[in-house]
């Protein structure tokens with residue numbers, strides 16, 4: 080038996096494979112395919128203060144090695160998540176959950192964090208700062224070190240669980256944002272969120288997405304994500320969850336060699352509902368091939 | 381789920397008939413769809429179940445872009461990876477004893493499976509099929525072979541009635557309706573048949589096709605709904621169409 084377990088800020092996961100927020104709903108759709116207890120953890124759909132319908136359709140566009148989405152954080156709102164989704168999830172998954180929180184103001188992040196930090200099964204709060212700050216002209220919190228630090232401090236002040244700030248890749252220097260979050264007290268970081276992209280329908284001569292632009296994810300972004308994880312883990316000393324295009328067991332190991340302590344799998348779940356369990360089954364075989372006994376021995380190259 | 385292709389033949393210039401064998405156990409209703417994985421394409425393609433048996437599946441697809449073009453090169457014996465049994469499908473119980481099935485172009489295929497189910501339930505469906513012109517007509521003989529009357533409309537009048545499917549409605553008697561086709565056609569039908577129990581099958585661009593990504597959501601009278609999960613078939617009164 081290989082040791083696949085990893086630890087994030089004192090939270091032990093039986094393996095480093097975590098479905099990424101927004102690609103796994105609240106787990107229900109995947110429970111028909113496999114036993115969710117195979118997973119290390121689950122980062123559930125980005126939750127906001129109120130229910131949101133999101134953007135008009137089309138919200139999905141295909142790319143050569145991935146997809147764009149402009150879902151726009153559709154979710155039933157934090158109160159419904161706590162009263163309905165979490166009790167339903169508990170029946171399917173008994174491990175630690177990661178609560179992915181989004182907000183359009185500092186107050187909204189704080190309100191969601193205050194409520195979700197009390198949930199026993201939630202062991203990590205993952206704060207998605209790729210959202211626009213509506214009070215400040217819509218610039219994303221995650222593109223400004225001061226705004227990222229402000230959210231971090233405000234959430235830390237109410238959180239009783241480790242706080243992981245989820246960084247946007249749509250910045251000039253991601254290490255500046257990462258350091259600002261670390262200095263403001265973040266317990267860890269998650270990266271990367273989607274890269275801003277666009278597709279045009281040649282026949283209609285119009286953008287494919289109703290929202291014009293959307294977030295690019297899938298295998299095409301893996302090298303960019305890997306580079307950013309490597310840069311950030313070189314700049315901070317808090318743990319990093321790596322994601323962006325991870326689709327295979329080898330990608331997981333590569334992310335960990337770039338410095339990640341655990342790995343999230345996003346778009347891959349959408350095209351192959353068995354993506355995560357397949358990765359988990361293949362991990363020990365790849366470790367054997369590479370002479371790795373325990374994932375904990377992998378260090379940043 | 382692995383399927384094997386037994387046949388892949390053109391029905392018209394643009395519409396192809398794909399027959400497969402494999403485990404169809406997850407398919408429970410006509411109007412459900414499958415997600416087809418195509419080598420070289422990241423997202424799967426949603427295609428309606430046209431007809432199915434215990435180990436056989438028929439898909440009828442129109443060449444639209446690069447993915448469906450690639451499908452025309454599939455050969456008998458090739459394997460195809462499908463997610464099956466997706467979506468709610470048509471509930472035959474919602475329809476009356478003499479339902480009208482309206483298909484616009486490539487909206488017709490799922491209505492064949494529905495027609496078979498309605499016949500099994502002892503109902504007497506009729507079909508109204510709309511096309512642009514005579515050369516584009518397909519699948520109508522499959523309905524006739526089941527003993528179902530088919531009214532055809534073509535935009536240019538080269539076969540059947542000249543005009544849109546809605547132009548043929550006044551001459552038809554029916555107590556309920558099931559329709560699949562372009563959105564403007566569905567909306568026009570909805571306006572024309574107010575008060576009649578009606579089921580509409582919708583299309584949206586899909587990420588997953590099984591409810592995980594929220595890529596395909598629409599607003600309905602009872603709140604947000606995923607076309608891939610709560611749909612693709614919706615009752616007329618659920619739709620927020622003007």
Ligand SMILES: Cc1cc2nc3c(=O)[nH]c(=O)nc-3n(C[C@H](O)[C@H](O)[C@H](O)COP(=O)(O)OP(=O)(O)OC[C@H]3O[C@@H](n4cnc5c(N)ncnc54)[C@H](O)[C@@H]3O)c2cc1C
Nearest residue numbers: 141426427428440441442444445446447448486583584585
């Ligand atoms: C529930 C459902 C059932 C369908 N059933 C059938 C059927 O039985 N027969 C048939 O011919 N077609 C059907 N379609 C439409 C079919 O999915 C598209 O024509 C096909 O995906 C086009 O792929 P492409 O690569 O050729 O086109 P491209 O335009 O190159 O595709 C690019 C991307 O857009 C998506 N896309 C493009 N057009 C559509 C569309 N109209 N609906 C959904 N996604 C689209 C593709 O899946 C792909 O992700 C159905 C669609 C849905 C949602």
Ligand SMILES: Cc1cc2nc3c(=O)[nH]c(=O)nc-3n(C[C@H](O)[C@H](O)[C@H](O)COP(=O)(O)O)c2cc1C
Nearest residue numbers: 099100101125148207271272296297323324345346
């Ligand atoms: C359809 C979709 C919805 C997403 N929704 C969220 C979200 O609600 N919150 C969030 O932090 N990230 C969200 N993401 C980003 C993913 O969690 C992940 O960071 C990103 O997709 C990169 O990983 P991948 O390439 O493996 O998909 C979403 C991604 C996709 C594809």
Ligand code: FES
Nearest residue numbers: 588589593594608
């Ligand atoms: S396509 Fe993913 S939820 Fe419908």
